[in-house]
Amino acid sequence: MSDVIDTEKLEQQSAKSPVKSRGRPLAFNQDEALERALQVFWSRGYEGTSMAELVDALGINKPSIYATFGNKEALFRKALAKYLAGPVAYVAKAMSEPTAYQVAEKFLTSSAEFLTNLDNPRGCMVVQAALTCGQSSTMIQQELIDHRKNYENLLSQRFELAKTQGDLSSQVDAVALAKYIATIHQGLSVQATSGASKDELMAVIKLALQSWPTKFS
Amino acid sequence: MSDVIDTEKLEQQSAKSPVKSRGRPLAFNQDEALERALQVFWSRGYEGTSMAELVDALGINKPSIYATFGNKEALFRKALAKYLAGPVAYVAKAMSEPTAYQVAEKFLTSSAEFLTNLDNPRGCMVVQAALTCGQSSTMIQQELIDHRKNYENLLSQRFELAKTQGDLSSQVDAVALAKYIATIHQGLSVQATSGASKDELMAVIKLALQSWPTKFS
DNA sequence: ATGATTTTGTACCAATCGGTAGTTAAATAG
DNA sequence: CTATTTAACTACCGATTGGTACAAAATCAT
DSSP states (O other): OOOSSGGGTSSOOOTTOOOOOSSSOOSSOHHHHHHHHHHHHHHHOSTTOOHHHHHHHHTOOHHHHHHHHOSHHHHHHHHHHHHHHTTTHHHHHHHTSSSHHHHHHHHHHHHHHHHTOTTSOSSOHHHHTTSSOOGGGHHHHHHHHHHHHHHHHHHHHHHHHHHHHTSSOTTSOHHHHHHHHHHHHHHHHHHHHTTOOHHHHHHHHHHHHTTOGGGGO | OOOSSGGGTSSOOOTTOOOOOSSSOOSSOHHHHHHHHHHHHHHHOSTTOOHHHHHHHHTOOHHHHHHHHOSHHHHHHHHHHHHHHTTTHHHHHHHTSSSHHHHHHHHHHHHHHHHTOTTSOSSOHHHHTTSSOOGGGHHHHHHHHHHHHHHHHHHHHHHHHHHHHTSSOTTSOHHHHHHHHHHHHHHHHHHHHTTOOHHHHHHHHHHHHTTOGGGGO
């Protein structure tokens, strides 16, 4: 009885496992293709990106895209996951700064760097990819809202922790403070898309952090 | 020689002038129709709005829309003009507050009210209607960027004035302060679209205004 | 070799996109 | 009444939308 063969057949073979598959081999690198799809969705948004444009950008014909990634919605979700795990990883890093103030400062300043980085499209994909959209895209719109809320929760939980650790006054409303920082971040994203420079964003952040509540605690 | 007849033929007869026009009369109120178009563009954005949806919302068939307002782009611009002259008039009002701080406070608090008003779509149309879009809409995208920049300039000019009037320290960077207030506003717009309540936005504003530079001047 | 399996690439699908031609309907002018 | 003017409305346009059927090509197993 063969009980070893099929076990990893269900998984999409990762780029690093040179498992000899049966049929004709893929003529492109899945990860590279997904990265290119991410770049397009990032700069044009969900509805602003057409399959035709994706075909051009990935250099793959349409049926291969559908066979590999599923439909446009599925491809967007996979690109979004890559975005969250890759370029946006700086957010998680910021959470482990020693104090709440440093968390906020690191989060915002690395955002300023990230949002205006010339190697990327301007602005944050989670903020801009589907702020407004037609009725057919409300699912994607809602998922992005959930992701924003999720990051906001990350901040508020970190601030709650800071209150127990003593580097943030116990009288501070961690939820409101998190919403404040998230609001700044989202505003910075709009500013970056509108052409603001890193230095300009840094000046905004400097003002934003002057209202940090520790000075009143 | 008839030199009196044609003079006001070029103007679109305003709703208040019951000038007997020659042919079949309009079966709808132009201003009402434009208001409905505004509501759709406001909630769905430029690309997210289809002509079919506009036909439904206005209750007018497509050729009449084109005859009255021009194409989709022209209709959007007219709806945007109505938006700027109507719902957004509160911004100009805020500028005439007596001090720079009161200008910022009034601007932001009335924004919080406006952005979460249940009678309107959530969020600001100038911020959200075309943050990302396909290549065919980059003109509209740029026009909205220009409008945002325009409002930011209004703020910075008002703050410069305040410096000469003495209610804002002459050492303050008015341009940076204006960009800070604009960034907050844009962040609030994203928050409102994501479901934040007026009270939540007010709490954010309270934090944002704690960094007001007068206390250091 | 042959057959099985998987991907590629052309060519296509119905539906929707923004936009319009051309006819009918409703008003005024004479 | 008839002629003229203007708007309404049906029906349509080519282009593009997201999505697929199907056959040729490339690999593996035997």
